[in-house]
Amino acid sequence: xxxxxxxxxxxxxxxxxxxxxxxxxxxxxxxxxxxxxxxxxxxxxxxxxxxxxxxxxxxxxxxxxxxxxxxxxxxxxxxxxxxxxxxxxxxxxxxxxxxxxxxxxxxxxxxxxxxxxxxxxxxxxxxxxxxxxxxxxxxxxxxxxxxxxxxxxxxxxxxxxxxxxxxxxxxxxxxxxxxxxxxxxxxxxxxxxxxxxxxxxxxxxxxxxxxxxxxxxxxxxxxxxxxxxxxxxxxxxxxxxxxxxxxxxxxxxxxxxxxxxxxxxxxxxxxxxxxxxxxxxxxxxxxxxxxxxxxxxxxxxxxxxxxxxxxxxxxxxx
Amino acid sequence: xxxxxxxxxxxxxxxxxxxxxxxxxxxxxxxxxxxxxxxxxxxxxxxxxxxxxxxxxxxxxxxxxxxxxxxxxxxxxxxxxxxxxxxxxxxxxxxxxxxxxxxxxxxxxxxxxxxxxxxxxxxxxxxxxxxxxxxxxxxxxxxxxxxxxxxxxxxxxxxxxxxxxxxxxxxxxxxxxxxxxxxxxxxxxxxxxxxxxxxxxxxxxxxxxxxxxxxxxxxxxxxxxxxxxxxxxxxxxxxxxxxxxxxxxxxxxxxxxxxxxxxxxxxxxxxxxxxxxxxxxxxxxxxxxxxxxxxxxxxxxxxxxxxxxxxxxxxxxxxxxxxxxxxxxx
Numbered sequence: 001x002x003x004x005x006x007x008x009x010x011x012x013x014x015x016x017x018x019x020x021x022x023x024x025x026x027x028x029x030x031x032x033x034x035x036x037x038x039x040x041x042x043x044x045x046x047x048x049x050x051x052x053x054x055x056x057x058x059x060x061x062x063x064x065x066x067x068x069x070x071x072x073x074x075x076x077x078x079x080x081x082x083x084x085x086x087x088x089x090x091x092x093x094x095x096x097x098x099x100x101x102x103x104x105x106x107x108x109x110x111x112x113x114x115x116x117x118x119x120x121x122x123x124x125x126x127x128x129x130x131x132x133x134x135x136x137x138x139x140x141x142x143x144x145x146x147x148x149x150x151x152x153x154x155x156x157x158x159x160x161x162x163x164x165x166x167x168x169x170x171x172x173x174x175x176x177x178x179x180x181x182x183x184x185x186x187x188x189x190x191x192x193x194x195x196x197x198x199x200x201x202x203x204x205x206x207x208x209x210x211x212x213x214x215x216x217x218x219x220x221x222x223x224x225x226x227x228x229x230x231x232x233x234x235x236x237x238x239x240x241x242x243x244x245x246x247x248x249x250x251x252x253x254x255x256x257x258x259x260x261x262x263x264x265x266x267x268x269x270x271x272x273x274x275x276x277x278x279x280x281x282x283x284x285x286x287x288x289x290x291x292x293x294x295x296x297x298x299x300x301x302x303x304x305x306x307x308x309x310x311x312x313x314x315x316x317x318x
Numbered sequence: 319x320x321x322x323x324x325x326x327x328x329x330x331x332x333x334x335x336x337x338x339x340x341x342x343x344x345x346x347x348x349x350x351x352x353x354x355x356x357x358x359x360x361x362x363x364x365x366x367x368x369x370x371x372x373x374x375x376x377x378x379x380x381x382x383x384x385x386x387x388x389x390x391x392x393x394x395x396x397x398x399x400x401x402x403x404x405x406x407x408x409x410x411x412x413x414x415x416x417x418x419x420x421x422x423x424x425x426x427x428x429x430x431x432x433x434x435x436x437x438x439x440x441x442x443x444x445x446x447x448x449x450x451x452x453x454x455x456x457x458x459x460x461x462x463x464x465x466x467x468x469x470x471x472x473x474x475x476x477x478x479x480x481x482x483x484x485x486x487x488x489x490x491x492x493x494x495x496x497x498x499x500x501x502x503x504x505x506x507x508x509x510x511x512x513x514x515x516x517x518x519x520x521x522x523x524x525x526x527x528x529x530x531x532x533x534x535x536x537x538x539x540x541x542x543x544x545x546x547x548x549x550x551x552x553x554x555x556x557x558x559x560x561x562x563x564x565x566x567x568x569x570x571x572x573x574x575x576x577x578x579x580x581x582x583x584x585x586x587x588x589x590x591x592x593x594x595x596x597x598x599x600x601x602x603x604x605x606x607x608x609x610x611x612x613x614x615x616x617x618x619x620x621x622x623x624x625x626x627x628x629x630x631x632x633x634x635x636x637x638x639x640x641x642x643x644x645x646x647x648x
Contacts, residue, residue, distance in 0.1 A: 055442050059645025073446065073645070081442040087435035089343055096342060103335045104443035148443070 002069030005152050005184040006031040006054050010063035013049050023049040025208045027063070031186065031201060032289060033151075036178060038195040038216075039188040040273055041205035047188035048084055050205065051154050054186070055081035068152055077108065079152035080145035086137050086161070090130035094123055094140055101144045114147030117173060121166070134161035142170065146177055153178065155187040159194055171198060192270045202269075204276055211276050214287030216269065222287060223272055224254050228262040240279040251275040253285065336445060336453040347422060348461065354411055354418075355465040359472050362408035365401055366476035373401035374483050402489055408476065409500040412469050416512035419462060420537035423516025424529030427454055432524040447644045451517075451637060458513055466506040473500040492611055493571035495545055502618035507625035508544075512537055514632035521639050540628075544621065549573040551624070552616040554607040561603050571609040577601035 011027040024046040031037050039047045052058045053065050056072030067075040088097055098118070102109040118125065121139040129137065138161045145153060158174075159167045175198055178185045189195055202219055204212035212219055223239070227249045233241070236258070241250035251267060258264055267275070276282055333341055341348060376397040392398070431437040441447050477497065480488060490497050499505050515537050520529045554573040557566035561577075577587040579600045587604060609617065 052438075053645075055438075057438055057441060057644060059643060076442070076446060077444040079442070081438070083435050083438050085435055087439045089436055089439075092342065100339050100342075101443065103338050104440070104445050106335065106444070108444065144439075 003033055004030060004066070004069060005033045005035065006065065006067055006186065008050070008053070008063065008065045011050070011053060011060050011065050012062040013046075013053065013058060014061045022208050024053075024205075027205075027208075027210050029203055029210055029213045029286065030288070031184065031203075033068075033184050034182050035201040035215075036175065036185045036199045037187070037201035037203060038199040039186060039203045039205065040190065040192060040195070041188075041211075042190060042277060045205040046208040047190075047205055048156050049208075050203075051081070051156050051186065051188055052083075054152075055079065055154050057081075075152070077105070078150060079154060080148045080150035081154040082138075082141045082145050082156060082158055084156040084160075086134075086141040088129045088137055088141060088144075091128065093126055093128050094118055094132075095125040097129060097140055097144060098125075098147065101147045105148045108149045110147055110149050113149070113177070114143040117143035117146060117170075120169065120173065135163060135166055138162055139166070139170065142174065146174070149181070150183060153183050153185045155185065157189060158187050159189070159191075167194070192273050196269050204273060206277065206280055209284065210286065211282070211284050212272075212286075214285070215289055218287045218289075219285070220266060220269065220272060222253055222285065223267050224252055224258065225265045225267045225271065226250050226252055226258060226262040227265075237283060239282040240275040336449065337457060339440075340453055340457050344427065344458075347426060351461060351465055354415070355469060358408045358411035358469050361404040362469065362472040362476045365404040365408060366472070366479050369397075369401045369404050370476070370479050370483070373398045405476065405480070405490070406496075408469070408473060409496045412466070412473060412500040412505050413496050415462075415466065415505075416508040416541065417534060417537050419458075419509055419512035420516040420519075420533040421530050423458065423513050424520040424523070424533035425516075425526040427458065428517050428520025429523060429526035429529035432520065433526050441644065447640050448637060451640050455513065455517060455633060455636075459510055462509045462513060463506055466509045470500065470502065470505050473505075474502075477501055491570075492614060493609065495548070498548075498614070498617070502615070503622045504618050504625065507622045507629070508541065511540065511625050511629045511632075514629040514636070515540065518632050518636045518639070521636055544625070548617065548621060549609065551620040552609065552613055554609055555613075556605055556607050558603055558605045561601055565604050566606045568606070569608050570611055570613070573607040573609065575606040576604070578603040578605055 007030045008027050011024060012022060013024045014021045015023055023044075027046070027050065039050060041047050049058065053060060054067050054072060056067070056076055065072060068078055069075075072079075089100075092100065098111065098114050101114060102111060118140060121136060123132070123136055123139065129140065132140065138158065142155075142158065145155070153174075159171065162170060174185070177183065187195070187199075200216050202212060202214065202216050203210065226233070227247065230243060230246055230248050233250060233252055235255045237253040237255065239251040239253065241248055243249075251271065252258075332338070373395075376392060376395045431440070437447075437450070440450050477492075477500075481492070492498065492501070499508065516529070516533045519532045519536060520526075523529045523532060549571060550573070557569065558578065559566045565575075574584075575587065577585045579585055580602050584605060585601065587601070
């Protein structure tokens with residue numbers, strides 16, 4: 001048994017032959033099992049590409065990815081994946097879709113779980129998929145994924161089509177189920193608020209590269225929001241700073257003590273993410289779990305254009 | 319309604335797993351193929367027995383306008399026309415099937431799944447892309463082969479009944495491509511080629527509508543190319559006559575014909591194209607390359623072999639393409 005759910009090493013994917021067609025570049029990250037991980041980033045950041053690689057649906061252009069200690073293809077039976085557009089066969093009924101789940105996953109299928117999720121949405125088992133709304137379709141897709149009893153659940157923008165009530169209820173079911181079975185969950189989103197409180201791990205992608213990776217609390221602890229009169233913030237790493245009058249507000253990664261005179265505060269997840277999105281030039285940061293033996297991810301294989309020069313690996317005990 | 323069929327149906331018999339899934343997903347296509355086979359089989363059977371008897375009876379016994387029984391003067395009688403139509407319908411369905419299969423396989427079997435992303439749904443169940451493709455090839459191939467074999471068998475029965483009565487007097491000859499194809503394994507090979515062409519095109523375009531168009535024209539082109547090379551798949555026999563004796567007789571399938579010079583060279587015979595001609599002094603004889611009826615099986619088997627080989631190559635290419643794209647190690 002491995003304790004790593006996903007491990008990507010210098011993973012890169014280019015669509016087509018254009019030099020600018022890189023959807024994902026030099027992506028090195030590791031996700032321990034049992035985590036609920038958010039993959040965040042603006043549109044086109046490479047979130048879906050990363051998930052599709054983990055699901056064994058795409059061949060990397062360079063680098064590699066392992067899932068549950070093996071190749072994505074070999075781990076196929078042990079993971080579930082819900083694509084962004086929630087593809088389902090429109091000509092099948094809900095019941096037939098679940099039957100398909102049973103037929104195609106004969107060794108893993110748990111009909112009770114799948115049926116409960118469909119039931120909670122008040123869906124008719126006899127209605128055709130093509131007659132369902134987007135949100136109802138999402139529910140069936142999630143039922144199909146959870147019915148497989150996956151060790152790793154990959155969800156690409158899972159809640160985008162759901163109304164707030166259904167989102168809350170379905171997310172609750174999902175997380176309770178994951179907690180009960182120790183399932184590792186990876187979900188991508190560009191709505192940060194949707195993830196706050198439900199995730200304990202974060203991958204922030206931007207422009208096809210990893211910007212932030214690590215346990216959520218460690219990432220937040222590694223940053224400080226400072227406010228004070230205009231002045232030099234060296235030697236701290238400034239992610240983003242904004243000046244209003246003679247006041248400066250900055251998100252920094254402290255290097256040593258912060259000089260007195262600065263007001264400090266712990267950033268929220270949203271502030272952390274937005275600051276990094278607004279400042280694409282900020283150096284990347286990868287943190288690993290405290291006490292985690294695997295501390296080797298600082299080696300940035302393809303350090304080809306200097307953009308990742310600032311990548312550092314630190315323990316989470318900062 | 320919550321007591322779902324999933325658990326109940328486990329105990330029942332019937333197809334399981336991928337087979338169940340594919341049959342359920344493509345049930346409309348399965349029914350359509352069954353309907354097509356039923357219509358063709360019905361018309362061939364009718365032509366073989368009652369239709370053929372009625373047509374033959376009218377042909378050589380029906381009263382003609384002058385009151386004299388004259389074979390051939392009533393070739394346009396309704397019974398004979400109906401017989402011809404039934405024959406034509408049966409072999410036309412056999413001949414059009416490869417095109418329909420190519421269009422369907424490209425668009426509905428493969429292209430639509432890649433376009434809608436439902437292929438991803440299948441590949442993230444406990445089914446590898448390679449197994450998915452294998453099932454998508456094997457199951458239709460089985461049903462298509464069974465249907466096509468049945469139709470070929472019925473067509474042979476119909477044709478033997480026809481040929482033993484009408485000899486060369488019928489509208490069609492054994493070497494007309496529609497009849498030649500329908501009378502042997504080539505018909506089955508063509509249908510399988512259609513499947514392989516459609517599947518590869520579906521994988522290449524990943525779009526259902528585009529697959530339809532490319533599938534139709536590619537398969538049409540391949541069938542036309544086979545039509546062109548068919549006479550050359552087996553060494554033809556040659557009949558020659560000296561110029562004074564006129565043209566050699568027409569026997570079976572004509573491959574090539576023309577004049578012979580004193581040096582023995584073959585030249586095009588202008589008199590075959592117009593009546594207003596003078597045989598040149600350098601034409602001392604005429605030749606005609608042809609396939610007698612005894613070449614039927616040679617032509618059939620060589621073409622079947624070639625078509626199945628091409629089919630196998632296309633299938634291998636399909637698997638390679640899918641494997642390269644999904645990065646699957648299996």
